[in-house]
Every structure is written in C-alpha cells, then in structure tokens.
Amino acid sequence: MVESPAKAKTIEKFLGKDYTVMSSYGHIRDLSKKELGIAIDDNFKPDYEISPDKKKLVESLAKSAKEAERVWLASDEDREGEAIAWHLTQVLGLPVDQTRRIVFHEITKSAIMAAIENPRTIDMNLVNAQQARRVLDRLVGFELSPVLWKKVKPSLSAGRVQSVAVRLIVEREREIMNFRSTPYYRVTARFYRTDDPAKTLFKAELDRRFDSAEEAEGFLGTCREADFRVLSSESKPAERHPAGPFTTSTLQQEAGRKLGMSVSQTMAVAQRLYENGYITYMRTDSQNLSSQAIAAAREEIIKMFGEEYSSARKYKTKSKGAQEAHEAIRPSYLNRQQIEGSPEEKRLYDLIWKRTVASQMSPARIEKTVVSIAAGESPHKFTATGEVILFDGFLRLYSETVEDETEEGQENTLPELKAGDGLSYQDISATERFTQPPFRYSEASLVRRLEELGIGRPSTYAPTISTIINRGYVIKQNKQGTKRSYRLIRLEKGKISSKELSETTGREKAKLTPTDIGMIVNDYLDKHFEEILDYNFTANVEKEFDEIAEGGKEWTNMIREFYTAFHPTVEKALEELPDRSGRERILGTDPKSGKQVSARIGRYGPIVQIGSADDEEKPRYASMKKDQLIATITLDEALALFELPRTLGELDGKEVVVSIGRYGPYIRYDGKFTSLPRKDDPYSVTLERAVELIHEKESAAKASKEPIKVFDAEPEIKVLNGRYGPYIASGGKNYRIPKDTDPATLTLEQVRDIMAKSKK
DNA sequence: CAGTGAGCGAGCTTCCGCTTGACTT
Numbered sequence: 025m026v027e028s029p030a031k032a033k034t035i036e037k038f039l040g041k042d043y044t045v046m047s048s049y050g051h052i053r054d055l056s057k058k059e060l061g062i063a064i065d066d067n068f069k070p071d072y073e074i075s076p077d078k079k080k081l082v083e084s085l086a087k088s089a090k091e092a093e094r095v096w097l098a099s100d101e102d103r104e105g106e107a108i109a110w111h112l113t114q115v116l117g118l119p120v121d122q123t124r125r126i127v128f129h130e131i132t133k134s135a136i137m138a139a140i141e142n143p144r145t146i147d148m149n150l151v152n153a154q155q156a157r158r159v160l161d162r163l164v165g166f167e168l169s170p171v172l173w174k175k176v177k178p179s180l181s182a183g184r185v186q187s188v189a190v191r192l193i194v195e196r197e198r199e200i201m202n203f204r205s206t207p208y209y210r211v212t213a214r215f216y217r218t219d220d221p222a223k224t225l226f227k228a229e230l231d232r233r234f235d236s237a238e239e240a241e242g243f244l245g246t247c248r249e250a251d252f253r254v255l256s257s258e259s260k261p262a263e264r265h266p267a268g269p270f271t272t273s274t275l276q277q278e279a280g281r282k283l284g285m286s287v288s289q290t291m292a293v294a295q296r297l298y299e300n301g302y303i304t305y306m307r308t309d310s311q312n313l314s315s316q317a318i319a320a321a322r323e324e325i326i327k328m329f330g331e332e333y334s335s336a337r338k339y340k341t342k343s344k345g346a347q348e349a350h351e352a353i354r355p356s357y358l359n360r361q362q363i364e365g366s367p368e369e370k371r372l373y374d375l376i377w378k379r380t381v382a383s384q385m386s387p388a389r390i391e392k393t394v395v396s397i398a399a400g401e402s403p404h405k406f407t408a409t410g411e412v413i414l415f416d417g418f419l420r421l422y423s424e425t426v427e428d429e430t431e432e433g434q435e436n437t438l439p440e441l442k443a444g445d446g447l448s449y450q451d452i453s454a455t456e457r458f459t460q461p462p463f464r465y466s467e468a469s470l471v472r473r474l475e476e477l478g479i480g481r482p483s484t485y486a487p488t489i490s491t492i493i494n495r496g497y498v499i500k501q502n503k504q505g506t507k508r509s510y511r512l513i514r515l516e517k518g519k520i521s522s523k524e525l526s527e528t529t530g531r532e533k534a535k536l537t538p539t540d541i542g543m544i545v546n547d548y549l550d551k552h553f554e555e556i557l558d559y560n561f562t563a564n565v566e567k568e569f570d571e572i573a574e575g576g577k578e579w580t581n582m583i584r585e586f587y588t589a590f591h592p593t594v595e596k597a598l599e600e601l602p603d604r605s606g607r608e609r610i611l612g613t614d615p616k617s618g619k620q621v622s623a624r625i626g627r628y629g630p631i632v633q634i635g636s637a638d639d640e641e642k643p644r645y646a647s648m649k650k651d652q653l654i655a656t657i658t659l660d661e662a663l664a665l666f667e668l669p670r671t672l673g674e675l676d677g678k679e680v681v682v683s684i685g686r687y688g689p690y691i692r693y694d695g696k697f698t699s700l701p702r703k704d705d706p707y708s709v710t711l712e713r714a715v716e717l718i719h720e721k722e723s724a725a726k727a728s729k730e731p732i733k734v735f736d737a738e739p740e741i742k743v744l745n746g747r748y749g750p751y752i753a754s755g756g757k758n759y760r761i762p763k764d765t766d767p768a769t770l771t772l773e774q775v776r777d778i779m780a781k782s783k784k
Numbered sequence: 785c786a787g788t789g790a791g792c793g794a795g796c797t798t799c800c801g802c803t804t805g806a807c808t809t
Contacts (some may be wrong), residue, residue: 027803050803104802158800165799172798179797186799295804307802483801626789633789645789685786697786746809758809
C-alpha cells in the first residue's frame with residue numbers, strides 16, 4: 025500500500041504478478057470534522073474518524089488486505105507517511121506478524137527491491153510526533169478561530185501557518201506605507217581611450233552618489249576640464265555554479281518568474297505531468313537525484329555538448345524542517361527532451377528538464393575585470409566593470425532568473441586598459457534616482473519566505489495562499505503605477521545641459537497586498553497571541569516534535585505543556601471587550617456639508633461615510649474600492665466615491681445609471697446590467713458611450729442564445745454556446761467539444777463520435 | 785451578481801497535511 029495511485033501503477037510494473045499495489049490516497053482518517061476531536065480531559069486523546077470520502081476506499085483496502093498473504097506498508101518515509109501506515113494497521117486490523125513496513129526515496133526498481141529486502145516495523149515515536157503535530161494544529165486553529173468570530177467577524181480563521189503568512193504580508197505593507205522615497209543622483213560616464221582611433225566606448229559609474237542637483241552639477245563642472253586616466257585594472261577569474269534541481273518551492277518560484285504561472289497553476293500542471301509518467305513526484309522538499317538519474321543526465325550532456333560540460337553533483341537540501349521523503353522534481357527519463365501535451369505542460373516540462381540537466385553541468389568560468397579611473401583632482405573615482413565568459417558551462421542550457429531586480433544588468437565589454445592610460449569622455453550623466461520601498465510579496469516569493477522559516481510543507485503552500493485569499497485577508501492585484509518626473513544633467517562636448525524627463529514607477533503584477541480585515545485580524549492576533557504569530561513558533565515546536573520522534577519525550581506531555589500556557593490566553597481574549605480603536609479613521613471634513621468624513625469596516629466590508637450616527641440626518645455611505653485601505657485612503661479619494669451611482673440620462677424613457685459593484689464598474693438600464701470595459705472610466709463616461717455599450721451587449725446576448733448548429737436529421741442534438749464555451753447538448757446531457765475542432769463545421773457523425781468517446 | 789450599512793436570533797463558520805477526482809453550461 026502506497027500513498028499515490030500514480031506511484032502504485034509504476035511500482036506494480038516493477039514487482040510483477042505476485043504483488044497487488046494499492047493506494048491510500050493520502051490520509052484515510054483524521055480528527056472529527058465537526059467537533060474539536062480531542063479529549064482534553066482524557067490526556068488529549070485524539071478521536072479519529074474515517075473521512076467520509078474515504079469510506080469506500082477503506083472497504084476495498086480491507087477486502088484486499090484480508091485476501092493477501094502479507095501486507096507491505098510503503099507510505100512515505102516521513103512523519104505523515106509513518107502516521108498513514110499506522111492508521112492503516114488500526115483501521116484494517118492488520119496483524120503485526122503479517123505486516124511489513126518498507127520505505128524508499130526514489131521509484132526505481134533497485135530501490136524498491138532493496139526496500140523489500142529490509143522491512144521494519146512501524147516507528148511509534150515518529151507516529152506520535154505526527155499526532156502531536158496534528159493535535160497542536162487543531163487546538164490552535166479551533167480555539168483561535170472562534171475568538172475571531174466573536175471579537176472580529178464570523179467565519180474568519182486563524183492557524184499556525186496561515187496567520188504567519190498574513191503577518192508577513194501585513195508587515196511588508198506597513199514598511200511600504202512608512203517608506204519615504206528620497207532622490208539622489210547617480211553619475212555614469214561613457215569613456216574611450218584617448219589614443220584609440222576607433223573610439224571604442226565603455227561605461228563606468230562614479231563611486232559616489234549626490235544628494236542634490238547642485239552638487240551633481242558642480243561635480244560635472246569639475247569634469248569639464250579634468251584629465252581622466254586609468255589608475256588600475258585588475259582581472260580575476262571566477263566561477264558560477266548551476267542551481268540545484270527543483271523542489272516544490274523552487275519550481276513554483278521559477279514557473280512564476282519564467283512562465284508567469286501562479287503557484288496553484290504550477291501544481292496542477294505538474295500533477296498532470298506526474299500522472300502521465302513524465303516527471304517524478306511534484307511535492308517534495310528534497311534536492312536529491314537518484315544515481316540512475318545522475319548517470320542519465322551525464323550521458324545526455326556528453327551527447328549534446330561533450331565531456332567537458334559534464335560535472336556530476338549531489339545537492340544538499342538547506343531548507344528548515346525538510347523531511348526528504350522523495351527525490352527532487354526531475355524528468356522520469358532524462359533522454360526525453362520533449363513531451364506530448366498542452367502548451368503549458370510542454371513549457372513546464374522543458375523548464376524541469378533544463379534545470380535538472382543544468383544541475384549536472386560544469387560551472388561557467390568567467391573573467392571579471394575592475395578598472396578604476398581618476399577624474400582629474402577629484403577625490404571621487406569612476407569604476408568600470410567588465411565580464412568575459414571564458415567557458416559557458418551550464419549557462420549554455422539554463423540560467424536562473426531573479427525576482428525584482430532593479431538596476432539593469434551591467435553588460436559591458438571593456439577595451440584593453442592598463443594603469444596610466446589616458447581617457448576621454450563621450451558624455452557624463454547625473455541621473456536623478458529614488459530610493460525604493462521594499463517589494464511586495466508575489467505568491468512564489470511568499471512561499472520562499474515561508475520555506476525559509478520552516479513554515480508549511482510542499483503539499484500546503486498552494487492551499488495556504490488560497491486560504492488567505494478566500495478569507496479576504498489578502499488580495500492578489502496588479503498596480504498600474506504612477507508617472508513621476510526626474511532630472512537628467514549631462515556633460516557633453518564641454519557643455520552641461522539639464523532636462524526633465526518622466527517615467528512610470530510602482531507598476532506591479534500579481535502582488536499580494538493585505539485587506540483592511542487582514543490587517544485588523546493580524547493586529548488582533550499579534551496583540552493577544554504573540555507566541556503563535558512569532559516567526560519562530562513553528563521552528564520551536566518542530567524541535568519538540570523531533571524530540572518526540574527520537575523517543576526523548578512523551579507527546580501528550582509536550583501538548584499539555586503547550587496547552588496549559590496557550591489556553592489561558594484564549595480565555596483572557598474572550599473576556600476582554602473587542603478593541604474598536606484603530607478600526608475607524610477620521611479623514612477630514614466634507615467641504616459641501618461641513619460634516620465629518622470617516623472610513624471604517626461596515627457589515628459588508630470597508631466603507632467611507634459622511635456624517636456620524638449621532639447626527640440628526642442619517643450619514644451617507646459608499647463602499648471603498650478593492651485596492652483602497654482604511655489606513656491609507658485620503659479625503660479626496662473618499663469624496664470621489666460619493667460621485668457614484670451617477671445618472672447619465674435617459675434612453676427610451678428609462679434611466680441609464682453608472683456605478684461600481686462587486687464585479688467592477690457597470691451600467692444599469694431597464695433592470696439589466698452591462699459591464700464597463702477597462703478603458704472606460706465610470707466617473708467620466710458619457711450617455712452616448714453607455715448607449716453604445718448597452719446595444720453591443722444586447723446583440724451579443726442575442727447571438728449567444730442562438731444554437732451554433734442544429735441537425736435536421738436529429739433535432740435532439742444541438743451545438744450550443746455556454747459560459748464555458750461551445751458544447752453539445754443532447755437529451756439533458758452535455759458533452760465537451762475537443763479543443764482543436766471548430767464547432768461551426770461539425771457534422772452529425774462527428775458529434776455522435778464525440779458523444780460516444782466522452783467519458784461516462 | 786449588480787447593494788446594502790437596522791435589529792434580533794438561529795445556525796454555521798475554523799486548523800494542517802497527505803492524496804485525487806468530480807463537477808460546472
């Protein structure tokens with residue numbers, strides 16, 4: 025019995041007819057879903073239930089176990105895997121003398137045969153470490169969440185992993201809010217050797233930055249008549265090494281950067297590659313490659329590039345708490361460079377293939393040259409750096425990208441330069457730059473940070489992100505960026521010129537930002553449950569789980585110690601009145617009515633209001649936009665929100681109204697709604713334009729209701745247009761049309777064929 | 785799904801980590 029059905033299929037091939045390989049599909053039972061599932065008074069005894077969707081599976085496992093001569097439990101060799109094996113023995117009533125526990129870290133015939141030769145019994149210490157982990161997570165999650173329901177808002181949640189993930193995002197946002205950008209001047213020059221008839225240009229940067237335009241201009245003034253010469257030129261050889269093979273988190277990061285895929289998208293595509301037998305298991309924290317894979321990679325490299333490009337290597341996993349039950353993520357067969365599948369599958373496979381092979385290639389050898397240049401009598405020096413690749417090594421196949429790189433790379437080829445050489449400038453520029461706030465997290469960079477902290481596991485990174493988004497704690501959004509002007513001062517042919525230029529700054533794609541509720545929940549938890557929110561909480565309890573796994577500690581004792589400290593903090597929080605401070609912000613006074621304008625959380629989310637509940641007149645309310653925060657919204661932005669809904673005029677005697685709803689800006693007319701395209705602004709859209717959009721929608725709606733195709737011979741069968749694209753409808757059942765076929769040209773035979781082939 | 789912003793009360797929400805399908809017009 026193994027955990028994954030795809031694994032079962034592969035192993036069955038290795039073992040032959042004498043064995044039946046079945047899969048448990050992960051855990052088969054868990055703490056009860058409705059209750060706490062832990063008898064706190066009975067020494068924290070867990071109350072396990074077979075998961076409802078596993079009942080049938082357990083029955084069939086039980087039947088097969090009874091018929092079998094011997095059961096081999098081959099769940100993963102980590103805490104969770106050991107627990108799965110133990111739960112199987114308990115639920116299936118497996119007798120100890122007919123049950124064997126085996127483990128392997130790679131799915132190769134030799135590894136499995138070796139495992140069968142070396143069976144052991146279930147390691148109860150490891151199982152108990154898992155029980156401690158499970159019980160602790162349940163206690164934290166099921167005691168903290170109800171506190172939030174009472175003190176903040178119903179249906180919220182808190183937990184050892186998700187609450188820290190939210191904290192990282194909230195704290196980063198506050199750093200950005202408090203950041204004040206300051207300008208400075210960066211001086212770069214283009215020089216050539218005075219005695220070089222070709223005037224070959226190269227770039228150099230001044231080793232000092234100026235705070236003001238005056239200082240920068242003053243320096244450029246001294247450069248006008250200055251005598252430039254090379255002080256020193258040093259060349260040093262260096263090596264660059266390939267990155268190790270993929271783990272779940274590094275795959276998620278690279279697929280995000282190179283292919284623009286979200287974390288959950290990456291995992292879904294990888295799952296398909298795994299099920300098709302193209303790659304090894306995709307949820308892993310190990311960088312280990314089987315010796316067979318290393319040999320196969322070596323063979324491929326020699327075949328493609330030659331012996332000198334091959335350099336076999338083993339990688340050590342650095343991440344905290346790694347349990348290394350699997351191999352790294354790699355192609356199942358390294359001689360398979362391409363695969364069949366969707367474009368996404370092909371691209372992700374290509375990435376995995378290249379990364380794996382590159383990890384077994386020689387380092388690149390480069391020569392780095394640093395040239396120091398004196399500018400007349402000035403104490404400041406220019407530095408020019410150049411890099412020459414002597415041997416490309418792994419770079420020939422793959423190079424890792426870096427997220428959020430600011431300054432453009434310094435690709436610079438240097439001419440021959442030696443100390444004493446006289447130089448002339450082509451131009452010297454002082455460009456105004458601005459200090460940058462810290463970067464917001466992307467999904468993948470959040471995963472990287474969580475992994476560094478040892479929080480969460482490969483199987484939970486993607487679901488954790490979904491949870492904090494679904495709870496409304498954070499949102500993933502793009503930011504347009506704003507225009508800002510900057511100054512460029514340039515010295516050219518002895519003359520200094522200065523001009524104002526403009527650039528876009530702060531543009532972002534798919535970054536995670538906290539919501540108001542995310543910030544309120546974070547602050548509340550941080551105030552009352554500091555220990556759980558501590559970035560080291562998981563690392564601390566992991567140390568204790570390790571002690572339990574080594575037999576040095578009784579698991580219920582560990583949990584008791586934790587709970588006797590933790591539970592009183594829950595009781596105390598429940599006694600205290602909810603703290604309303606920090607939840608409302610006064611923004612100023614409405615110039616029209618003279619009433620107070622404020623922002624707060626309403627029943628359905630963040631709102632701004634004009635006036636207060638104490639006034640005689642009822643306050644006016646408006647919902648805030650998704651990208652606005654109570655902490656940062658300005659008076660002007662708040663007042664703008666009251667300009668909607670806006671009545672544009674009438675069409676055929678009925679009102680045309682424009683506003684912003686849950687799904688963005690819309691036009692309401694005759695009880696129907698039309699979305700406003702991105703390029704139209706609800707604050708300025710005209711009646712004329714709105715009417716145009718309404719008519720467009722009407723004709724599109726008419727077209728989509730029409731069947732794409734009907735067949736006279738078979739009126740029951742129709743090709744229709746639905747929400748998810750064209751489909752075939754027949755006798756109350758719907759069938760999907762294959763991607764590469766044009767629905768308009770389908771014949772009745774083809775349709776019948778599709779219907780017959782579709783899965784039951 | 786296209787707004788809302790009152791109040792009451794019943795009934796419900798929630799964790800982390802291991803696995804995949806099933807399902808939607």
